[in-house]
Amino acid sequence: MIEIKDITVQFGGVRPIDSLSVTLDAPIxxxxxxxxxxxxxxxxxxxxxxxxxxxxxxxxxxxxxxVAPHSRAKHGLRRTFQTDQIADDLTLWQNVEAIADHAHxxxxxxxxxxxxxxxDYVGLSHRIHRLGGALSTxxxxxxxxxxxxxxxxxxxxxxxxxAGMSESESKLLAQIIRGIPAFCGAQxxxxxxxxxxxxxxxxxxxxxxxxxxxxxxxxSEVLNDAEVRKAYLGEFDExxxxx
Amino acid sequence: xxxxxxxxxxxxxxxxxTPLIITFCIIAIVGPWLxxxxxxxxxxxxxxxxxxxxxVALLYGQLGMVSLTQFxxxxxGGWVCLRVIHGWGVPFEIGLIAGACAAGLFGLLVGLPALxxxxxxxxxxxxxxxxxxxxxxxxIGFPDGGEGWTGKVVNGQRAxxxxxxxxxxxxxxxxxxxxxxxxxxxxxxxQKVSRLGRAWALIRKSEAAAISVxxxxxxxxxxxxxxxxxxxxxxxxxxxxxxxxxxxxGFHTSQSILLYALVVVGGAYHWVGAVIAALLxxxxxALLNDHGVDGNLANVFFGFALLVSLxxxxxxxxxxxxxxxxxxxxxxxxxxxxxxxxxxxxLGVIAYALSWTSFAGAFFISLIALLFRMxxxxxxxxxxxxxxxxxxxxxxxxxxxxxxxxxxxMKAMGLRPDHRLFKRTLNWLFIGIFVAWVAWGVFGLAxxxxxxxxxxxxxxxxxxxxxxxxxxxxWRSQIDARYPKPFANYR
Ligand SMILES: Nc1ncnc2c1ncn2[C@@H]1O[C@H](COP(=O)(O)OP(=O)(O)O)[C@@H](O)[C@H]1O
Ligand SMILES: [Mg+2]
Numbered sequence: 001m002i003e004i005k006d007i008t009v010q011f012g013g014v015r016p017i018d019s020l021s022v023t024l025d026a027p028i029x030x031x032x033x034x035x036x037x038x039x040x041x042x043x044x045x046x047x048x049x050x051x052x053x054x055x056x057x058x059x060x061x062x063x064x065x066x067v068a069p070h071s072r073a074k075h076g077l078r079r080t081f082q083t084d085q086i087a088d089d090l091t092l093w094q095n096v097e098a099i100a101d102h103a104h105x106x107x108x109x110x111x112x113x114x115x116x117x118x119x120d121y122v123g124l125s126h127r128i129h130r131l132g133g134a135l136s137t138x139x140x141x142x143x144x145x146x147x148x149x150x151x152x153x154x155x156x157x158x159x160x161x162x163a164g165m166s167e168s169e170s171k172l173l174a175q176i177i178r179g180i181p182a183f184c185g186a187q188x189x190x191x192x193x194x195x196x197x198x199x200x201x202x203x204x205x206x207x208x209x210x211x212x213x214x215x216x217x218x219x220s221e222v223l224n225d226a227e228v229r230k231a232y233l234g235e236f237d238e239x240x241x242x243x
Numbered sequence: 244x245x246x247x248x249x250x251x252x253x254x255x256x257x258x259x260x261t262p263l264i265i266t267f268c269i270i271a272i273v274g275p276w277l278x279x280x281x282x283x284x285x286x287x288x289x290x291x292x293x294x295x296x297x298x299v300a301l302l303y304g305q306l307g308m309v310s311l312t313q314f315x316x317x318x319x320g321g322w323v324c325l326r327v328i329h330g331w332g333v334p335f336e337i338g339l340i341a342g343a344c345a346a347g348l349f350g351l352l353v354g355l356p357a358l359x360x361x362x363x364x365x366x367x368x369x370x371x372x373x374x375x376x377x378x379x380x381x382x383i384g385f386p387d388g389g390e391g392w393t394g395k396v397v398n399g400q401r402a403x404x405x406x407x408x409x410x411x412x413x414x415x416x417x418x419x420x421x422x423x424x425x426x427x428x429x430x431x432x433x434q435k436v437s438r439l440g441r442a443w444a445l446i447r448k449s450e451a452a453a454i455s456v457x458x459x460x461x462x463x464x465x466x467x468x469x470x471x472x473x474x475x476x477x478x479x480x481x482x483x484x485x486x487x488x489x490x491x492x493g494f495h496t497s498q499s500i501l502l503y504a505l506v507v508v509g510g511a512y513h514w515v516g517a518v519i520a521a522l523l524x525x526x527x528x529a530l531l532n533d534h535g536v537d538g539n540l541a542n543v544f545f546g547f548a549l550l551v552s553l554x555x556x557x558x559x560x561x562x563x564x565x566x567x568x569x570x571x572x573x574x575x576x577x578x579x580x581x582x583x584x585x586x587x588x589x590l591g592v593i594a595y596a597l598s599w600t601s602f603a604g605a606f607f608i609s610l611i612a613l614l615f616r617m618x619x620x621x622x623x624x625x626x627x628x629x630x631x632x633x634x635x636x637x638x639x640x641x642x643x644x645x646x647x648x649x650x651x652x653m654k655a656m657g658l659r660p661d662h663r664l665f666k667r668t669l670n671w672l673f674i675g676i677f678v679a680w681v682a683w684g685v686f687g688l689a690x691x692x693x694x695x696x697x698x699x700x701x702x703x704x705x706x707x708x709x710x711x712x713x714x715x716x717x718w719r720s721q722i723d724a725r726y727p728k729p730f731a732n733y734r
Pocket of ligand 1: 011014016033034035036037038039040041042
């Protein structure tokens with residue numbers, strides 16, 4: 001469960017997040033909003049890269065506001081970045097293993113098993129020896145997810161994992177994201193532009209509109225909300241066509 | 244074609260360092276046998292500088308940090324090594340290790356404020372430290388058995404330190420230095436595919452991403468600074484042991500900058516890059532001086548090479564070589580080694596009988612020619628790159644056109660066509676001219692005799708290939724099936 005209380009972020013004269021309070025308790029929560037709405041900034045607040053001028057965040061019962069960014073991994077937080085962070089000169093296996101190195105496994109055998117399981121879960125077992133630089137865009141996004149699943153996470157935050165994916169790849173991605181809570185017991189916080197992906201994955205969705213919470217609730221209700229529809233008419237037309 | 248490329252495991256750390264072990268064993272054994280006294284000492288210095296270059300490459304290649312202090316850190320190591328040995332009369336190794344520890348600590352001290360700095364600011368800070376070291380050393384000098392904490396003789400004979408008992412001769416000391424250097428390089432290579440190297444990889448990809456998975460960026464950067472300081476200090480001690488003393492002029496700030504530039508030229512991502520950098524900084528000027536050419540002329544070449552490397556991307560000469568080796572199959576290497584080995588022996592016997600040169604000279608020529616056969620296309624390619632990608636493309640197209648025409652002619656004449664004949668011919672012309680020049684300089688062999696030996700060897704190799712091709716072919720495909728591409732991954 002993520003509890004955000006009265007968070008405000010200020011960058012000079014800009015307030016990308018303005019006294020935002022919201023509690024997210026579904027196993028998979030979606031976050032949508034136009035470009036520059038403050039989605040990535042909210043994620044940065046959760047992972048500690050951005051210090052809010054006021055407010056507090058609590059994840060899975062631990063109050064994190066004052067915890068240093070590199071210690072938040074110990075509290076079970078994992079995230080991916082909008083631009084993927086796969087090292088080009090390590091193999092896929094080593095990329096994931098690098099995460100396991102810092103996840104406090106009891107033995108190296110256990111760490112190896114976790115790495116193998118995570119890679120297998122995202123369906124990349126046939127690519128373990130491929131160098132990061134030789135992976136396709138979709139494979140890199142999936143590898144990022146595998147990295148986020150290492151070491152019993154309690155919250156996995158994904159920042160636009162579907163960017164640049166084809167429709168079939170996106171379907172596979174949705175299936176993988178839906179299975180994460182069952183795979184490792186973590187809550188998933190999914191940011192994406194692609195409303196279809198959010199619709200396919202999330203029980204609960206929040207809409208951010210330039211720092212304000214526009215709507216929050218069960219995904220189907222939120223997506224049918226008149227105000228939300230007005231703000232995202234273009235994208236929703238597309239959704240109806242698909243439906 | 245790109246689709247069915249095979250993924251090859253990067254290998255265990257032990258597999259990764261095996262090539263280094265083999266290479267340096269060969270160098271340690273064969274080196275003294277090939278080199279004159281003058282060149283042996285030059286190459287001992289090259290071994291020490293290889294270690295210093297490797298630390299520059301470690302910081303730059305693994306963490307993207309530009310450190311211009313490494314040469315000064317070698318000076319710190321050398322200073323402490325001399326001081327400890329003169330002061331307490333301890334064995335050489337103790338002095339060496341004390342120097343390494345001191346330089347490691349010093350490196351860490353430089354590194355700590357640098358942890359929050361990046362790029363140009365870091366480079367400037369490290370440059371300042373290097374300059375400060377030079378100023379201090381100008382004042383206090385290097386210890387040579389005098390009184391006081393500086394251990395400096397005021398007016399009188401400078402005392403020298405003794406080399407280790409087991410390595411008092413020049414030959415033994417060369418091997419001794421190569422062993423230390425190899426140990427350092429092997430340790431670095433080992434780390435690259437271990438936990439430490441993986442953390443470095445995360446950090447150089449993005450510090451934010453590393454932090455988000457719980458990596459302490461400060462700890463891992465500090466480790467890198469300390470380790471590279473210690474290895475540079477070790478190299479400094481080894482240089483002190485070679486000469487028995489050190490000069491104020493030996494660790495000039497300009498050398499630190501030059502070393503960094505040459506590591507970029509040589510390649511910061513592959514251990515061969517460190518060797519290339521050290522050869523360029525010491526062996527090339529020595530070669531030029533030996534011929535009465537001003538060694539400073541090398542600086543012009545360095546400037547040019549640095550420009551090319553910066554334009555060509557970040558992997559340097561070593562990266563280009565590794566790229567090239569990616570396409571070389573194991574069978575070609577085995578075959579090449581066998582045929583060259585036979586030819587070298589044959590030539591050695593002939594040359595020795597005609598008393599043109601020693602056996603070693605002929606062996607050297609064949610070995611170097613073999614190495615250059617691999618290197619020259621990459622280097623040429625790089626040089627062409629200086630004139631832009633389009634020039635490269637044009638050259639490639641022209642070569643393809645000429646090759647095709649040649650193949651047609653050969654077919655018309657009823658010969659088995661060779662697509663690469665044109666490239667090879669160019670290559671061989673080049674190798675002959677260049678290696679003969681080196682042989683002339685280092686072994687005092689008459690230039691024309693050297694040229695005759697090399698071109699003769701290349702001709703023999705063609706004969707060998709043509710006459711034995713039908714037998715070699717099945718053998719080749721057998722090896723290829725078992726060992727696809729040995730150098731597919733590097734760094
Ligand atoms: N470090 C920063 N400094 C100043 N402004 C920032 C910074 N990070 C983000 N912003 C601004 O905050 C707003 C929200 O950005 P972001 O959270 O990245 O939006 P998105 O919803 O597209 O992920 C944008 O106007 C952006 O320009
Ligand atoms: Mg964003």
